[in-house]
Amino acid sequence: MKYLYALFLLGVFSLLLSCGPSVKPADKVILGGTIYTVNDDQPIVEAVVITGDKIEFTGKETEARKYIGANTEVIDLEGKTMTPGFIEGHGHFMGVGYNELNLDLMYVKSYEELVDKVKEAVVKVQPGQWVIGRGWHQDKWDVKPGKMIKGFQTHHLLSEASPNNPVYLYHASGHAAMANAKAMEVAGVNQLSVEVLKEYSEEGGEIIRDEMGNPTGIFNERAMGIISRHIQQDENSQAVEALTLAIQACWRNGITSFHDAGVSRESIELFKQFKNEGKLGVRLYVMLSGWDSKSMHEWFSKGPEIDPDNLLTIRSVKLNCDGALGSRGAWLLEPYTDRPDFFGMATFPMDSVLSVSRQALKSGFQVCSHAIGDRANQEILNRYEQAINENPGVKDHRFRIEHAQHLHPDDIPRFGQLGVIPAMQAIHMSSDRPWAIERLGEKRIVEGAYMWQSLLKSGAVVVNGTDAPVEPLNPIPSFYASVSRKTLAGEPEGGFEPEEKMTRAQALRSYTLDAAYGAFEEKVKGSIEKGKLADLVVFTGNIMEADEMDILKAEVAMTIVGGKIVYRK
């Protein structure tokens, strides 16, 4: 009898063993590729198991297969590479959407082709509605127009093509734009007062005129505002469409979360509406716009909104403290190399940076200040330091400086010491470094510009991104710039200031786990770990191992947000 009982027990045991531990079948099992987790304990795994919107298991394929049931979707990566979903650390969400609505003129090969594109667009809109385009570049056209004034075409052909709809087309550089006659009529260009003309002609602003003194349709730099200030109103009616397009653009680019740098109350309302309707398919981290001081203070008194659904969190304010290097608006300690009487300037009172920082610390908000020049960065670090020291009770402020492009060498270690996060967009280095040296000169470039590795070594957490739509939202060029410090054409050999390159592991972290840290969200996302949100991206190429130039060939093959496949190439 004893013997029989023992045999029975053995049978039960072997039955249990053959079934393995009892696991519930999962929703998805992903395997068959290289999976980089950004989890130091287990950097590469064979498989990921998803249940609901969370990661249930990561590890060996043999283990993961135990989660496969009748209704489990098995995704075979077929050798492709998977990483945590990318987090855009600094962009302008609605701007990305509006950019998608606009006419893309990047690839037109002549003025005639540009006009044809506008004709097609005009047919689709109501009379009087604006047609907005972007990306044209007259130097890239195969055929030059017969008549050129100051290096640009004139508006006449465009005006004939669209007599009733105002048209405004931004140059690829973003520093000029072209208007048709209707747009100039709407803006009252010919009736502008001397004062207005003077205001818009500062800082290189110019309305180009022909030999008779008539505007040719080209508006440079600040003068672009003469036309663009009339467009705003029209954009509001397209907000729903723009937001939908921004979400889709993120999915297409492997972006599963987005730090929105400076958001109006209208946009927040629209985000909430989308969330309630189940349409907000990208996780938004909102920085309130510091320009709207009333709204900011309302938020300070009611406190942050941290979303338990991890879709729409509002706990941050954005202050715009200086301009850009290109327009010499960045605020410098020493004058511009190519304009020795000029230092740039602050665009936000430094006293207010201090008072906002104090209030933010008291009410649980993070401060994110835009600073490009070394003076702006230093002044902000000083204000942050004072406010932080006055509030020793706040242990985890995570204040940020957006861009932190040019730093005085003495200020570099202060980021790590103070726990201030530099949110830097590596792609800006790639696009701007070739001419930035004219603005700053070699010494300042070498000692203080785009100092990613020095900041990391100082103990700072660096957040990456693109500033989309200023640069394209695609994270791959910015990842490439992070590790190569080259232009997208692959120049120069060895990269600019190569000691400041990030390693590939650092670059991946800056776009995932460290970007999540920049939003207090590293415990719920940013790496592929059990219990975290199942936000994932699959790339066609292995961005962690491929030859440097081949990184740019990688494309997004699949994007998963909260366990749902939202994009498949």
Ligand SMILES: [Zn+2]
């Ligand atoms: Zn920005």
